[in-house]
Amino acid sequence: MAKYEEIAADLRSRIDRGEWSAGDKLPTTDELITEYETSKETVRAAVDVLARDGLVRVVKRLGTVVQDRSLGRRRIARNSHVMRDPARGYVFPAASRPDEPWQVHGQPKRAFVAIPEGVAAHLGVEAGTEVMRRRRVTSPAGEPPFQIADAWIHPDALTEAPRAGEISTGPGGYLDRIEEANHGPLSWDEVTRTRMPTREEARLLEIPTETPVLETTTIGKSARTGQPVEASVRVIPGDRVELVSKLERDDSARWPVQAVTPGV
Incomplete structure (x- = not known):
């Protein structure tokens, strides 16, 4: 597992355990860099994984916010x-x-x-x-x-x-x-x-x-x-x-199916 995947898995686990609730902000990028002893690119890749999974959303000037999954x-x-x-x-x-x-x-x-x-x-x-x-x-x-x-x-x-x-x-x-x-x-x-x-x-x-x-x-x-x-x-x-969408039967899809006599 790549480093960013490990971080994403750990953050996901912490969200699931209730460390952060819907509407809470995750630690800043700099704080996560220090906590996980990694680079900015790796942290951003981890957060992107969570965002694609619908766990968080990244809001400009606000930070990374935990999504309300009940929506x-x-x-x-x-x-x-x-x-x-x-x-x-x-x-x-x-x-x-x-x-x-x-x-x-x-x-x-x-x-x-x-x-x-x-x-x-x-x-x-x-x-x-x-x-x-x-x-x-x-x-x-x-x-x-x-x-x-x-x-x-x-x-x-x-x-x-x-x-x-x-x-x-x-x-x-x-x-x-x-x-x-x-x-x-x-x-x-x-x-x-x-x-x-x-x-x-x-x-x-x-x-x-x-x-x-x-x-x-x-x-x-x-x-x-x-x-x-x-x-x-x-x-x-x-x-x-x-x-x-609700699918409607065409006349050609009538039921019961009518038998077709060979040669007729």
């Missing part, structure tokens, strides 16, 4: 239903449960930001173009950051529906404002993939850059033009979520 993975039921809430507007399949309170970490932000390549392709604009982005970092109440939600609004749609980019968008949110600008009713496509987080995403979600994330993008299309007018990107730590 487990959240299930997202994947279906094709977009619902409507009288107070919030459109509701897409998500990891929240009915009537569960959620909190916003920091302040919601809106700004013109250089659009990354993947989202630019969905919206049909050139990568690097300054596009309005509305961002919120949220989680169930009392939990660490769970989700980054970025809403990107096509420049043409923003020109037609300027309130979609304001701080207060009014009832129904920015989607209602876009639909009111002669684009309704919107229709949506959804794309889901896994990838590694950017450094900024890892910082906001308080996860190591080595932890994969689940990215789900819904692309809203105008009923008038048939072209994308907005893209909503949700980024969630991969170790905190799982997708669940």
Whole structure:
């Protein structure tokens, strides 16, 4: 066993014994270097092992924090239903449960930001173009950051529906404002993939850059033009979520199985 693996195993054992509880900070890197008589690189490698296993999270300017393992993975039921809430507007399949309170970490932000390549392709604009982005970092109440939600609004749609980019968008949110600008009713496509987080995403979600994330993008299309007018990107730590789908039998999979007569 390599030295960093020995240290990781010992730290894991100490966490399991209750030496540190959920929310506690592990000793600093310098303290662990002294305690285990090793190098900074070895200590960091050991902590990375614990982070990948979901035992700790490394928070910038705070340190290494023990995770609450009772949180487990959240299930997202994947279906094709977009619902409507009288107070919030459109509701897409998500990891929240009915009537569960959620909190916003920091302040919601809106700004013109250089659009990354993947989202630019969905919206049909050139990568690097300054596009309005509305961002919120949220989680169930009392939990660490769970989700980054970025809403990107096509420049043409923003020109037609300027309130979609304001701080207060009014009832129904920015989607209602876009639909009111002669684009309704919107229709949506959804794309889901896994990838590694950017450094900024890892910082906001308080996860190591080595932890994969689940990215789900819904692309809203105008009923008038048939072209994308907005893209909503949700980024969630991969170790905190799982997708669940109900499988339906096709007519070709009817039961009981009908016998096939040879030669007929």
